[in-house]
Amino acid sequence: xxxxxxxxxxxxxxxxxxxxxxxxxxxxxxxxxxxxxxxxxxxxxxxxxxxxxxxxxxxxxxxxxxxxxxxxxxxxxxxxxxxxxxxxxxxxxxxxxxxxxxxxxxxxxxxxxxxxxxxxxxxxxxxxxxxxxxxxxxxxxxxxxxxxxxxxxxxxxxxxxxxxxxxxxxxxxxxxxxxxxxxxxxxxxxxxxxxxxxxxxxxxxxxxxxxxxxxxxxxxxxxxxxxxxxxxxxxxxxxxxxxxxxxxxxxxxxxxxxxxxxxxxxxxxxxxxxxxxxxxxxxxxxxxxxxxxxxxxxxxxxxxxxxxxxxxxxxxxxxxxxxxxxxxxxxxxxxxxxxxxxxxxxxxxxxxxxxxxxxxxxxxxxxxxxx
Numbered sequence: 532x533x534x535x536x537x538x539x540x541x542x543x544x545x546x547x548x549x550x551x552x553x554x555x556x557x558x559x560x561x562x563x564x565x566x567x568x569x570x571x572x573x574x575x576x577x578x579x580x581x582x583x584x585x586x587x588x589x590x591x592x593x594x595x596x597x598x599x600x601x602x603x604x605x606x607x608x609x610x611x612x613x614x615x616x617x618x619x620x621x622x623x624x625x626x627x628x629x630x631x632x633x634x635x636x637x638x639x640x641x642x643x644x645x646x647x648x649x650x651x652x653x654x655x656x657x658x659x660x661x662x663x664x665x666x667x668x669x670x671x672x673x674x675x676x677x678x679x680x681x682x683x684x685x686x687x688x689x690x691x692x693x694x695x696x697x698x699x700x701x702x703x704x705x706x707x708x709x710x711x712x713x714x715x716x717x718x719x720x721x722x723x724x725x726x727x728x729x730x731x732x733x734x735x736x737x738x739x740x741x742x743x744x745x746x747x748x749x750x751x752x753x754x755x756x757x758x759x760x761x762x763x764x765x766x767x768x769x770x771x772x773x774x775x776x777x778x779x780x781x782x783x784x785x786x787x788x789x790x791x792x793x794x795x796x797x798x799x800x801x802x803x804x805x806x807x808x809x810x811x812x813x814x815x816x817x818x819x820x821x822x823x824x825x826x827x828x829x830x831x832x833x834x835x836x837x838x839x840x841x842x843x844x845x846x847x848x849x850x851x852x853x854x855x856x857x858x859x860x861x862x863x864x865x866x867x868x869x870x871x872x873x874x875x876x877x878x879x880x881x882x883x884x885x886x887x888x889x890x891x892x893x894x895x896x897x898x899x900x901x902x
Contacts, residue, residue, distance in 0.1 A: 573600035573624070574829050577642045577684075579635075579673055580649025581628075582606035582613045584814035585689065585821065589648060592822040594620050598829040605629040605638035606649070635673070639680035644828055646821060647673055650690040652814070662691050667899050670696045671703055678707035685828050685864050686715050689821055693717040693749040694889055697843055697853055698896030706900070713864035716828075717843030719749045719855045721813065721820035725782040726756045729775055734765055745779065745841055746856045746871060747885035748892065754780045755881045760872055772877060786813040831860035844868065851886060853893055 576593055580586045581604035590604050594617050602624045604614045614628025629638035639645065650666035670690050677686060682704070690696050697717040704710035726743035734741070742762040747755040756779045758765075758772055767775070778785075824840060831838040843855040844865055859867040874882065 574643040575601040577603040582609035585648040588818035599624040642681045648689040674700045674703040682709035694892035695896035702900035712845035720824040724820045753885045
């Protein structure tokens with residue numbers, strides 16, 4: 532009986548940290564630390580907002596990543612249930628759940644990579660600016676805890692509006708005296724994933740063989756696909772360029788707005804005719820893109836060479852303090868930021884529009900912390 536009770540206690544410890552466990556004194560069960568037996572050698576990753584629309588598929592996909600040894604799942608609601616569900620997967624990463632503000636710091640101690648999808652999703656009729664007041668406060672609180680508990684961690688920020696939340700994170704870390712611009716990255720991978728997919732559709736290629744640099748920011752006109760630099764080299768008509776640029780910039784609308792982006796152009800065989808009809812935002816593709824970027828960060832931490840992706844970071848590529856462009860990742864985060872390369876006239880005009888919009892978003896984030 533004692534052996535059985537101890538086994539049950541160990542299983543419970545996998546699912547919840549000790550201060551979440553409710554143990555009856557007369558049950559014979561004791562709090563037992565998780566042994567993490569069989570865990571892979573790898574990195575410790577925390578997902579903050581793990582019970583949300585992005586967080587849940589993100590957590591599932593990170594549990595499948597062989598580079599993850601310990602996975603902490605934090606949210607203000609439903610974290611224990613999501614943790615229990617994910618922990619049943621027969622991969623080696625040990626999963627632990629953390630619930631509520633009082634356990635935020637416990638979720639962060641010792642982490643190598645922190646992924647932040649926390650916040651409210653974009654809803655029909657909302658712009659990313661509409662999300663600002665709620666999500667800005669959430670990101671600020673989370674980053675204050677990161678500064679205290681794991682200031683050397685790589686931080687991947689997904690919470691929208693990314694154009695403002697990354698500057699918020701930077702200001703919080705500066706206030707705490709722990710800001711390292713190499714370690715704070717806004718995740719713009721979804722824009723790249725969409726661009727690769729949409730270009731591949733036109734060119735009749737496998738999307739995995741396509742690489743479209745997407746620079747600027749992560750909202751509307753700040754998203755600038757450099758179609759002149761597509762690999763493999765492609766040529767597009769002006770009609771195709773206009774179509775692709777608009778679709779990449781407004782890809783989220785296809786998901787968010789009810790039937791808002793039914794695109795019918797004669798040389799595209801399969802128009803988009805289904806949306807979530809107001810029931811959600813781009814959660815599944817965002818989770819996929821976030822995992823793709825997180826995996827790149829982990830491979831770089833491991834010491835892999837030539838890990839290059841687009842990200843929104845503190846940058847001197849333009850006169851703006853933050854900008855998305857191709858960066859090379861390494862053991863310390865961002866090791867090198869690449870220049871934009873040659874732009875055509877269409878892209879130069881787009882760049883000016885992007886910078887004008889970005890400047891306001893950056894200042895909005897900075898002012899939120901400094902006020």
